[in-house]
Amino acid sequence: QVQLQESGPGLVKPSETLSLTCTVSGASTNSYFWSWIRQPPGKRLEWIGYIYYSGSTSYNPSLKSRVTISLDKSKNQFSLELTSVTAADTAVYYCARSQDDSSVFYYYWGQGTPVTVSS
């Protein structure tokens, strides 16, 4: 049974770096697209980006200069770093896995972790 679990601080100060980790169980990170998606309060889901198991990445241009997604196959984890955060980055952050190696829609999701940006 595939499970994803986000972890990281729930409160980040403005201008600092948000760092989250997604731990994967029941599946190998040697396949699939591994993604981060966020949902600001009362707003639609926003795709942040993904890392392919090969290590290639793709980011939302709206965040591209501030975001890095990395993959640690030895730990079966992938991570998100978002720099220079502001209140607009307050959201529930989800990690998710693609259905297969070629199509980036999502069956497997973490439960989500709320992150608040505030001093």
Add this chain to the structure above:
Amino acid sequence: DIVMTQSPDSLAVSLGERATISCKSSQSVFKGSNHKNYVAWYQQKAGQPPHLLIYWASTRQSGVPDRFSGSESGTDFTLTISSLQAEDVAVYYCHQYYSRPYTFGQGTRVEIK
């Protein structure tokens, strides 16, 4: 970016009645090489992550009740719940995975009348 626009924003339907949600993409999400529209539908209940219902616009995910169906016509996509059940109260999102950045609709809230 491809904009996905859903309508209505919310709807209230009686138990056992049909619920219909529309989603329009701002440009084609159809790939001729495989004759597929790159659209998925998700259900999100309060406090939970989204749950995949439909992909390729009309393919029902395994385990999803057959009262949920998806249809497509050009850049217009529809999610239909044929007979609304109490457990279907949720927000529903369409999603295009045709081109990056992948985008979602604004959501449609379904309630019981």
